[in-house]
Amino acid sequence: MSMNSDAEAVVEELVDELVDVRLRFAELALTDGQLSKGFRTIADGLGQVLGELEDEAETDQARLGVVLQGLRALADVLEAREAPDEVAAHGSEAPDDPAAQFHAMFRKEARKRLSGLSISMMGIFSERASKDALDQTASHLHAMKGAASMVGFTTIAQLVSAMEKVVLDMKRYEPDERTWPVRSLMRGFQLLEGAVNHPGLEIDEEQAGGVVRMLETCREAASANSPSSAESSAEAANLSDQPEDMAQMRTTQPLEAAPRKPARRRFEEYDGPVEKRILIVDDIEAIAASVGFVLSELDVPIDMAENGEEALDMLRERPYSLVVSDVDMPRMNGMALTRMIRSDEYMSDIPVILLTSLDRPDERDAGIEAGATDYIIKGSIGGGELLNRVKELLEIAPDVPAGDFPPEARQHRILIAEDVETIAASIAFVLSEGPFEIEIARNGAKALARLEEESYDLLLSDVQMPEMSGMELLAAVRSHERFSELPVILLTSLQDPEVQEEALDAGANRFLIKGEVPGATLRQIIEEVASTKS
CATH class of the missing domain: 3.40.50.2300 (Response regulator)
Structure with missing residues (x-):
């Protein structure tokens, strides 16, 4: 083969991993399940790929590496299906332990996202990368970042955030101008996969930190118009540990682009029963559901909105006693939503709690300046801080009409x-x-x-x-x-x-x-x- 030693080493590593995946599918083919024939077909196909690798002088290493990750994820899913008892034992934490419940929820969400990520990443590295592949990859990473932050897995959240930022950066370039740090992204994927499959959801913090610094430097190199040397410069750099800025690159619409729907009038003439009602705002369904789960102990009605725009519409349709909102969301972030609430005379008395991924004083100050009543770190919501604070605020929060509102019009x-x-x-x-x-x-x-x-x-x-x-x-x-x-x-x-x-x-x-x-x-x-x- 006419390849340099580094390229040969990479190919040898890929070959070894393909052999391992092929053996996994060969073992699955020995089961008595209905899919055994399909497993055998995949194993045979991988055998042909291995044969071609030995003869092919110019292997597309990046694309092959992504395909390999997809095959490994597929093998994981199929092995879990064939051995449900083993999967059940994978996370046998006590069901009554709140921390264990959050960890189990995170593991489930992360596995789903990694499975989708292994597929969507196959299409982002080529010059003809589709917008759907880029959007799906960014969406999976954003969801994992939020879920990890919520349960306090800071290192995982930082790693996923760094990967997400690279994808968001590349979306702004023309296809032929994109320079992907392929090896760093793939290494990040491997670390995430290993953490999710670890019984304790542990990740190698040193390796994760190295990938984060590498990705950050690659971003800086790309923005400095030196795409050809972005990854090599990052790998050669002697970098000091810098705190990762996890503020998402937002594409939030300006306030003037908010819905022009007129604010609803308060319910001065309402004389029916009243209650307390909470609105949770988060674009990641798993996080919104988790916040709702924590607050369900209060035994008050809870509604959910996917972003600030939807929340604003809901607030204009009916009164709420309290709003709990994420900060980083598409289509109107939590800061903008808070400002809109405070600027409306019929909503201005509603307490607003903002949730964020990191304890950043600058964001806390900005949230309070926007009108937020309180600011809580997502990693603290399962420890009682959110529940206790909501209990306190509900004591002074406005009562709202109970049941359906506005009441059905008299027929x-x-x-x-x-x-x-x-x-x-x-x-x-x-x-x-x-x-x-x-x-x-x-x-x-x-x-x-x-x-x-x-x-x-x-x-x-x-x-x-x-x-x-x-x-x-x-x-x-x-x-x-x-x-x-x-x-x-x-x-x-x-x-x-x-x-x-x-x-x-x-x-x-x-x-x-x-x-x-x-x-x-x-x-x-x-x-x-x-x-x-x-």
């Missing part, structure tokens, strides 16, 4: 007098989308009988009907002491100004032409007129 009882069944049915169908309880009478006489028996909020009547026309029905209604004030709308298919004038003079509230009033307009008119009933 108006509408009586439709129409002799043509298809027209009556079509009107009822249009009104069914509004806050109406509908009854139908076949003519004016039957409608009058119903009015004498029941109470209604509005009468909607055709003008031309047998036995008793709409005009006759209107006269009877206005002359009757009990329902003389009942709102009445007359419908006709004829555009006759004289009939319209006569109807209005006789006491009709409105006079409408069939076919000229859209359904939505008809519903609005009926609701407005029905609301005038004294």
Whole structure:
């Protein structure tokens, strides 16, 4: 092979690892499961790959390394499926131990993310890297970073954060300008995989720190327009330990880009039962669920939003007593959400707790300046700090309407007098989308009988009907002491100004032409007129 010694060493290492993976699939093929034939096919295919490696002079080492990681992740999943008892024993912490529960949740989330990451990373290193592959890789890393920070695995969080920043940096370059620190990223993946599979979720802190420093230097070299030497310069540099800045590179929209939906009015006229209600805001579902789990001890209703924009919409729809929000989120971060809450006179009294990954005084100060009531490190939420602080704040937090809010609008009882069944049915169908309880009478006489028996909020009547026309029905209604004030709308298919004038003079509230009033307009008119009933 015409390759230098370093390249040969890399290929030899890849070959050794491929041999190991092939043996794992060969062992899986010996099981009696339904997938044994597929395992054998994979093992045979890897044998062919190994044969080609021995003959191929210019191996794509980076791409092969990523494929290898994907195969290893697949073997892990399949081995776990074939040996469920072993997997169960992998994390046999006491179920009643809160720390063990958080660790188990993190392990489950991390394994899922690593499995997806092994696939998405296969597509990011080529010049034709798809946007989906980049987005998925960044998303998996972001989720793992947040989950690790939440349970206090600082070293894992720092490593994942460094990897995420590289991916976010490269997204800003054109495909042919990207220079990936492939070996550092792959080493980071291996360290993460080893930590997640370790019974104690332990990671080699020295090696992880070295990868973090390498990735950070590669980023600096890339930004200095020296992509060709980025990784080699990083590997040769004599770096001192610097604290990792985990502030995510945000693409938060400016405040003026926030939804223009008008703020809802407070509930001054509400006189029903009240309660305390909490809104949790986090773009990572596992973290939001974990915060909810911790606060479930309070026995108060809890709602969740995926980002600041969604939270703001929810706050404008109904009142909340307290907000617990992540800081780093897409589409509106926690700082911006806090400022929006404080700038709205109808929300400004709601306490806001911000959660962050690291205890950074500058971010704490910025959060308090934005209007946050308190600032808590995610790694502390399982230790009682969050629960105790929320308990304290709920004592002074505003009470809000209990149950559904706003309350369901009162349904108006509408009586439709129409002799043509298809027209009556079509009107009822249009009104069914509004806050109406509908009854139908076949003519004016039957409608009058119903009015004498029941109470209604509005009468909607055709003008031309047998036995008793709409005009006759209107006269009877206005002359009757009990329902003389009942709102009445007359419908006709004829555009006759004289009939319209006569109807209005006789006491009709409105006079409408069939076919000229859209359904939505008809519903609005009926609701407005029905609301005038004294």
